Amino acid sequence: MDRKELKRKRMAVLYGGRSSEREISIKSGTAVLGSLIKLGYNAVGIDAAENLVGKLKREKVDIAFIALHGRWGEDGTVQGLLEIMGIPYTGSGVLGSSMALDKAIMKLVFEGTGIPTPAYLISTSSHIAAFPLPFVVKPANEGSTIGISVVREKKEIAPAIRAARRYDRKIVVEEYIKGSEITVGIVNGRALPVIEVRPSSGFYDFHAKYTKGMTEYIVPAKIKRTIASKAQGIALKAYETFELSGCARIDMLVKGDSPLVIDINTSPGMTETSLVPKAWGYLGGTFDGLVEEILKGAKLKI
Numbered sequence: 001m002d003r004k005e006l007k008r009k010r011m012a013v014l015y016g017g018r019s020s021e022r023e024i025s026i027k028s029g030t031a032v033l034g035s036l037i038k039l040g041y042n043a044v045g046i047d048a049a050e051n052l053v054g055k056l057k058r059e060k061v062d063i064a065f066i067a068l069h070g071r072w073g074e075d076g077t078v079q080g081l082l083e084i085m086g087i088p089y090t091g092s093g094v095l096g097s098s099m100a101l102d103k104a105i106m107k108l109v110f111e112g113t114g115i116p117t118p119a120y121l122i123s124t125s126s127h128i129a130a131f132p133l134p135f136v137v138k139p140a141n142e143g144s145t146i147g148i149s150v151v152r153e154k155k156e157i158a159p160a161i162r163a164a165r166r167y168d169r170k171i172v173v174e175e176y177i178k179g180s181e182i183t184v185g186i187v188n189g190r191a192l193p194v195i196e197v198r199p200s201s202g203f204y205d206f207h208a209k210y211t212k213g214m215t216e217y218i219v220p221a222k223i224k225r226t227i228a229s230k231a232q233g234i235a236l237k238a239y240e241t242f243e244l245s246g247c248a249r250i251d252m253l254v255k256g257d258s259p260l261v262i263d264i265n266t267s268p269g270m271t272e273t274s275l276v277p278k279a280w281g282y283l284g285g286t287f288d289g290l291v292e293e294i295l296k297g298a299k300l301k302i
Contacts, residue, residue: 001063001088006295007041009062012055014078016047019070020146020167028270029067035291036065048073056085063298064089065291067270071141074267075101083302090294091246092266093301100242100264103172104140113241115234116260118175118253126161134176137161139168150176177253177260182221182228184235185249185268185276187290188297191232192279196221217275219282223254231259238264246297247290249276 001009013036015029016022029045036043046055048068056064064087068074076098082089092100099105110117121131122140137160138148147167149160164171181199185192196218221228235250238261249268252259268276272287280290 001296001298003292003296006063006298009042010060011036011041011043011063011065011295012046012059012061013043013065013067014046014048014052014073015067016049017068017070017073017078018049019068019072019074020142021069022049024269025067025069025073028069028274031271031287032065032067032291035288036295039288039292041295048078052078052081053085056087061087063087063295065295065298066091066267069267069269071101074265075141079301083300086300088298088300090298092242092244092248096242096244097266100244100248100266102141102170103138103263104170106264107172109241110238110261113237115238115241116258118177118255118260118262120172120174122170122172124170126165128157128161128173131173132175136174136176137164138172138174139164139166140170140172142167174262177255177262179256180221180223180254181251182223182231182254182259183249183251183275184231185247185279186235186239186244187247187276187280187293188245189236189239191236192276193219193282194221194223194228194231195219195275195279196223197275217278219278224257227254227257227259230257234259234261245301247276247294 013029013033015025033045044059064082066089076094079094079097104122107120134152136150147164149163151157151160181197183195198216200214238250249265251263252261277287
């Protein structure tokens, strides 16, 4: 939709929700809502924690801007609801959202399509089959590194499994890569500059991600141009393979000269200091401009 048509629509920013990333989503949604209002759009914020259908009907919403993170928002559930209600929305559709959030399914798709990723195994039991140390244990359906552990010794395996299984019955065990962590944002099919993530603790967990001063973000990443170019190509392949749309972020670890994908975010953080806005800003774009660009891609996907 063009800007003139969008100005005539009633839109809602969906944020909050019921996932473990609720508070982060509220920050993203508040920033997006403020931007839309500043730009002159007829926008309202809706907390998706309960009675979402009723709230959408009461507000007579024409378009939804999804600023939800994690389950019940980034996993295809809200996308399916909006499809049934006939409300165009930002971001990826039902299939891409659900496949990307479930890290086990994501890994299987990577393997089947040749997208490079660290070695892994999937487990639904309380035990892990033989896997070389060190490795990472993570719940299959959580974001923001929630429930994730690095296992360096055998005695750490059981606590790591328990931590992951608090969030999901299905866990992913992944090869630990000691290398640069990078991420590539994509907006409407355009790959942004690569960002390098340098946590002071050495591991980019929830604490490093959301504690001020614990992580340095470098844009563009201080890596070889050939690696950066390869990372952007891999990110675009993942975006296309998973049939994503709108804004997404592909996270990777660099092993030697090879970027390996570890996660796909179909609804990445959207505050002015989040990673995609940082990369967008490096190209000279504003946060308001990014929000509007994402909004232009709102549509029904099925």
